[in-house]
Amino acid sequence: MAVTTGNGSAWSNHFFIHFIVAVILLMLGGGYVLIEIIQFGKVQFNTTNEGIFWGFPIVVYDYFLLTSTGLAMVASLYHVFGLEEFRSVATRCLWLAFAGLSGGVSVLFLELGNPWVALWATPLNMQTESPLFWKVLLVGAYAALLILVLLGSIKNRDAHRNPLMIAVGALALAITLVAGAVYGMMAMRPVWFGGEVPVVFLIESFMGGLAFTIFFTHLAHGFDDASVPPEMRSLFQHTLSRMFAISIALHFALHAGRAVTGLWTNAEGFQVWQFLVSQPLFHIALWGCVALPFVLMVLPSTRSKGMVQAIAALLVMVGLLISRYEFIIGGQMVPLFKGTWVQGLLSYSPSIGAWALLLLAIGLANAVYAFAAWKLGAEDQDAGFESHGAALAAR
């Protein structure tokens, strides 16, 4: 508790500084978006009726949501499966999961035409055929239970396993699979279509969860490897980074495999892959943000270094955003029945407003997390390791 109860100025607490920075980002991003929405309405996201219906905001929303579910899965390793090693990151993961969820859902609300209608119209109409119906329901339950678990953790900061987490973990799993199904079921959109897509989402989500766990753990420790408790360091050097490496490898195989299939096939709709592969962004994501971190996490010499772990995690976080973007936009690039009105593949680039939404999501998620770390004990798991807690407080 030394972290939050220190009698010095709040400025001496780096979570407070983190919080302030996050709030500034939130205000910058949110302010820009709100001004745009008030002035122009929700027309500023560079989507069109020609075919790119889901733009960058949906990318950001899904990215944050799936990060959240991935983090919940990581937390479940301790809470559900009892892997004691993960006890030290479980609370952080849950708070980060909630932070990510807030960021994602707020972006969705700003993107949706009538978000408030969704709140009553979705549960009341029981369109069970729609994956989005289930997604809304599951996310609602997930959010509610997650909040309950976190409230519990605020009251009782001894990070005991919480049986509610069985439900939270299951919901996270279900949301991830349904989120994949939202795309995977679309037979009319070949880049998306496929039964493997929910599994792909699951792996990516889990990988993202691990990446965020690694990055934010190092962030919490000021990127100072020495201040990381030895048990945690051990976790990061061994089990966690290996899990991370395996999930990256799976992600690489699935991603590259889809690309190769897409490039090979003549079938209508897959020509998008030729375009995607011709773009630098694809290669930055695949080689720089997937292959490189995999290598870093496989080689023992690099795997053991905290900074390298943090860099690998950051690369994966960025890479995931890019591939999420390419997947969602790419699936819509073939115009359906638009004739000469639309020449070739559709093009899309995020608007300033859409970037502002990303900023907003980052700001909000970080603000939630940093506030929790500052005031609500999100980082109290270190308290169990007295010496390091004291060291932290002293800094």
Added chain:
Amino acid sequence: MAKWGMVIDLETCTGCQACTTACAMENNRLPGENWQDVLFYSEGEYPALNLSWLPRPCMQCENPSCVSVCPTKATYVDDDTGVVLVDWDKCIGCKYCMVACPYGVRFYMDEKPVVEPDVRATYPGDGRRTWNPPYKMPDEHEDPSKGIGIQPKGVVSKCTFCYHKISQAPQGVADLDEDNPETKEFTPACVRVCAPKARYFGDLDNPDSKVNELIAEKGGVRLKEETGNKPKVYYLSGGGSPVVPGERSRRSES
């Protein structure tokens, strides 16, 4: 309880776009946001260029993917007519239906205008109306629960088969034919104006309807059968230039 369907004869379609402009007039569509569109394709090299075109209303599928993806049942199939409609009071603007429609026939309101300056700014709206054109349809036709009228903010719209017309048709009529004075006013706008009479509108459940006769005798086909959506719009192609396009966009690579 009719199952209304449309037959479009590509052999006589002249690609004039009267269906498009009549639809826009009847349904207060924004310019270029065409519930009903005519799509042009070209392939080949000079001088052997094949220019072809395809009129494309909503296919009004029997098994519509847009309906099954809608999380709020805002998009639904009307029991009496078989028409796929959007309830603007329930639509949350998630655009999943737009993503899921294989035929690209759905339109979201909150997009940049195709033609600048925005006509919506010229005729600003009041209250729920996003714009208020002086030529807008009679108030009694407007029905947000069926997606008819001035499209509100944040919702998706689509062709209604001119629901406000066809739903008033006398019971048991086999065809809504613009050349029949008794049914003229109940015929969808795109069918009514079609000068070469390339469009027919009738009850697919009535074996005596003209549409069924044409589908049977002239070999009506539906677009993208592989999606299983079972469109209620059939195309006839007698070998004239307008054809049902192939799977791949047929615009010449440049």
Added chain:
Amino acid sequence: MEEINTALSRRRFLQATGTASALAATGAAVGVPESGHEATSADAGTARRQPNTVVTKNICHQCPARCGIDVYTTEGRVHAIYGTADHPISNGKLCPKGPLGVYILYDPDRWRGPMKRTNPRKGRNEDPGFVPITWDEALDTVAARLNRLRDAGESHRFALLYGRGWGASDAGLQGTFGKLYGSPNVAIGHSSMCSDGSEIAKKMLDGNAAYNAYDYRNTNYILMFGVGFLEAFRPYNNNMQVWGHIRGRKTPKTRVTAVDVHVNTTLAASDRGLLIRPGTDGALALAIAHVILTEGLWEKSFVGDFNDGVNRFVEGRTVEPALFEENWVKGLVEWWNVELKDRTVAWAAGITDIPARDILATAREFGSTRPAMAIFERGAHAHSNGIYNGMAIHSLNALVGSMYSVGGLMNQMPPSYGPLPADDNEYLDDWARNGAWKAMPRIDLKGHPDGYLMAKNMMQEVGPNHLAGKPYKLDTMMFYLTNPIWTAPNGQVWEEALKDVFMIDTSPFPSETGHYADLILPDHTYLERWQDAPTYPFEGYPMTQLRVPAIEPLHDTKYYGDVLIEIGKRIKGPMGDYYRALRDSDNVLRHLAKGFADDPGDNGVNDFESWKEQGVWYKKPYIYRLVRGRFYEWDGRGYNREMSADEVKQNLLKTPSGKFEFRSSAMEENAAWIAENTGRDPAKLMFPIWEQPVHPGGGDLHLVTPKVALHAEGRGHNIPMVIAHLQPTVGGRGEAYCEINPKTARERGIKDGDWIRITSDVGTTECAARYYEGVRPDTIVLPMEYGHWAAGRWSMRVPTQHAGESTVNVSDRVTGQANYYSSKVTVAKA
């Protein structure tokens, strides 16, 4: 909004005009829902009643075709327009332009009322500084000016230019105005900037300076030269109805060959599309004629035959004229001898760039199919050799005997109008009768040896002639439904020319010509006005339509016919009395309708009231018909009364010989003048001959600037719905693309979508290029629509510039046709 007020006053208005009660009565009496929803709803039982909706009859204004339309008005709002079901042209259908009327009516850029200019300087970048004035002030200003001119003996310096004249109650009043006032320049029509090339070419051959009426429904072959049959050829709506019939439902299916310079919807939908080198259509027609003669395919009952029935038309060999006995034609053998004998398929293939096999196949099909017709418009004749291209093509109709036959060509009959309220001949004063103005040439030198002796109009010369002061300077100009500063070829000259003349524009909308105006006297839009309109050449039988206002005028505007009458009333002397006797356009219309009493229409229209209810008066059938070489007239039951040669000459083949003249008397009469001014061979110039086209402009690519289907006359450019859909074949959304062959483009380093500059000797035009394999490599195609700079908020935002600014102003010396498609330009990346 003012809707509520409009709705209230609408009701009063209906009471006043009796429209509502008349419509209701029709519905009840006839029991057919032509009055709109009411009757249908009542019959249908379950249908929703729509008592607020009123349907009025009108005529579409977007092209010359004159489709009858039903205008739907509810709660004071005009919200729908559909074709009138029992109207012979529209038959309940519409072309894509028909529904645009709602946008035209409510165009936010419309003038709100009469205005005068306050900025004396004129120019593209000068704000006219218009301020509202009263109608009285506006009309008094014009009248004072005209009276002053007349008093000074300079009444010829008043010119009235008009575009789409509709009927007796508007453009029909203009000629009288000029006659009473005393100006040869009242009125100057736009026909030379339209399609006089075909009218005059036809006049040379068959004596009728008019577009033809066509019996498409019964023809089995259509050969089209540069007409845009499924895009711009009027009546477009009916053309498409016919198309559905002859191409989808008729047995046998009508074969169609279309000739153009790029693949448009017409070529794509035809059996054969021939991409021809611009300006060489005549060579193709001559080769077809050559084949028809050498293969003995001509219609002998109409044309005649060799005395002994042996065909002596052999390539390269002359024929003794005496051996051939002509029936309804004149000069066939002479034509063969001086021209046709050498016009082989191989020769034409070289000229036209069309493969010989296609020419031969087309010729054989056309020559051996009856009935067949050859039709043409500007694509073929808006060239330096346009008169001959036109004559060669029209001659084909004689060779296959389609003049006045079933499935052939006819001439339009006028309606049975009653006389006007007053006879203008009784109101001529000395000046009108014998004033010095009578000796004055027209400003455009139409009918003048120094100008265009044989032309009908030469509007494109008005600007340049005024600028040069030859033959004189104008003082005052008035414009009706024409915007020549923009539409004239090389309109930049007009921009300079019209700076020093007092101008009156009557358009309801801002335009470039209006931008130069000193007075704006805005007309109603067509949905707000009463107006008659006899049919454009259609199916031959007489027909005339009526515009009935759907709503009271939205703004303080005045019908152009009434503006003319009101100005007339203010002219001193008997002229004023004449217009007081006319009283107003309503009185004129009612007098016109009196003619129906003795000659009721097929739909029972016999007076003004029934005309108003039905919107159209017509009387089928066309009364003349050629059957197996003999002309017959309808006797009430059939084509039974054979016509004498004299009657044929008087009513049909109005040439000096009373025959279809391959050797044109009209050309021959003017042979000396033609030879002197064009250098043509006086021995051959009276025949349909081949003449190499001349292409001004100094470039290497032909610039062709067609009208497309959505070209709504005079206003399409400012309608967002048009801007979104103008050029669907190449995806022109929001702008018009220059269609360019990819090979041509690559040679010039132009990529698909690049912004390009089109340059000729007279100016430049910039626009985006679109690769299109359907356009000839030696030609670029840019629809004539955009590049307006003072005509409304939407048109000014379209980036495409105006093709007319690179179009050289040259005209066919015989027909006077402005050669819109003859310029050659260079194209480069901008």
